[in-house]
Amino acid sequence: MNVVVCFKSVYDDVAIRTNSDKTLDYQAVPHIVSLYDLNAIEAAAQFVEGSNGEHSLIALTVGDTKIHDTTMRKNVAARGASEVYLVMDDALEDAETHQTAQAVAAAIKHIGNIDLIICGDGSADIYAHQMGIQLGEILGIPNVNAVIDFTAEGDTIKVTRELDEEIEHIEMQAPAVLSVLSDMAQPRTCKVADIMSAGRKPVHELTLEDIGLELPPANYAVVETKVPEPTPRKMVFFEATDEGIDEFIEQVHTYLTTEGA
Template sequence: MNILVCCKIVYEEQDISVLPDRGLSYDRAELKLSLYDLNAVEQAVQLSGNIRALSIGGKNKDNGKIKKNLLSRGPQELYIVTDEALSGADTHQTATVLAAAAKKIGFDLILCGEGSADLYAQQTGIQLGELLGVPVISSVSKLTAADGKIIAERTADDSVDVIEAPLPAVVCLTSDINEPRIPGMKDILAAGKKPVTEWSLADLGIAAPEVTVDVISILAPVGKDRKRIIVEGDDKATELFDNIKNEVRS
C-alpha cells in the first residue's frame, strides 16, 4: 500500500512573541512539524507500507533539520514543494498544491492530521479529498486497512461510528489515535540518508493557486494587567481575602 502523509511545517508557538501593537513577531521563532501531523506519520508506520511524506510551503520551510526529523519518524522518502507564493498559503491553496503533488507521486491512502498546529482550520484534508475525487473521512480515532479498503472509527459524544471506505482515500486523524514514537539514534542516522525530492510549482505544472481568503489582521488578545497587590505575613489572611473579594466584585 502506498501511503502519503501530509505534514505542515509551522512556527514553534513558544517562540512567537507579541509586539506592543498586539501583532505577532516570528523573527525568533524556530520551525517545527505540526504536532497533529506526527500522529499521521505514526499511523502510517503502524499501517506499514510504502510511506512517503509530503510537505509544502514558502522557501523558509526548506529546513534540513526538520526534513531529517520527519524522515527519522518512519517515512522512506520526502517530497517537499516550496515556492514563495506558498508562504502563508490558505487551506484551498494548500489543498490544491497537495493534490497536484499527490497525483504526481501516486497513492492508495493519504493521511493528514485533523488540523494544523497553527490555524487548526480542519479544512485542508477535506478539500484535498474533494480535489482528488476520492472519499474523505475526518476526525478518525482508529484506522485499519485491509484488502483495498479502510475501516475508520469516529468517536462521537455517546457512540462510535465505524466507516468503511474503498481506497484510494483521504483520512484525517485526531491526536488521540496513537502516541507518536520518539526516534532512536539509528532512525536519526538513517534519516540523513533518505531521499528528499524538492519541487517547485513549475515542477508540478501548476500556477500559484488563487488566494481565496484575505487575512485582514492577526492580533493577540488584549492582555490583562496584573494587579500587583502583594500581601505578606502570617496574620494577613483577612486582608488577602478582602482583596480577592473586592477584585472579583469590581
C-alpha cells in the same frame, strides 16, 4: 498500499515574541513540524510497519522556501517515512487552506499511485480542520475525519471514527483520505540509528511548476494578526472564613446570573 502522510511546517510558537504594537515577531523563529501532524505521522508509520512490507510511506509537505530545513525533514524521515517530498515555492507564502489543499493534491497526483492519504486533525497554527476534507473533494475520493483507528484488507479500508456521542465504523475502497485525531498515536522518541539513517533517505524538492499547478487566487486574506489585550482582573479578595466563603459563592452566583457562564 502506497501511503502519503501530510505534514505542515509551522512556526515554533514557544519562540514567537510580541512587539510593542501587539503584532507578532517571527524573526529568528524556527520552523517545526506541526504537533498534530506528528501524531498523524506516527499513526501512518505504525500502519505501514505492521504490514510486513506490504505498505510504503511517503511524507509530503508544501510551503514557501522557509520549509527548506534539513533538521525538520530528518525529523520526519526518522519517524518511519521512506521518502520525503517538499513542494517549495514563494507563491505558497501565507497560502490559505484552499490553496494549500490544491498544492497538496497536485503533488499527490505528481507522485502517483497513492492508495491512502493521512492528515492530522488540524494544524498547530490555524487548526481549521479543513485539509483532509478539501483534499478528498479536490481528488474526488472518500474522506473521513475524527479517525481513531483504521486497518486495510486488500483495497478495503476499515475506519473507526469518534463522534460527539458515538463511535462510527466505516468501510470504503481505496484511495481515500483520513484525518486522524491526536489521541490515536503518540509520537515516538526517535532512536539515534533512526536519525542517522534518516539523512540517507531520498528527499524530493519540487516547485509548483514541477507539479503542474498554477496556484488559484486566495478566497480570503489575513489583514492583521495581533495579540489580544489582557482581560483586567477585578482583584476581589475574600476572607478564608465561613462568612467569606458564603460571600464568594453569592458573588459568583450573581456574576453568572447577570453576565452568563
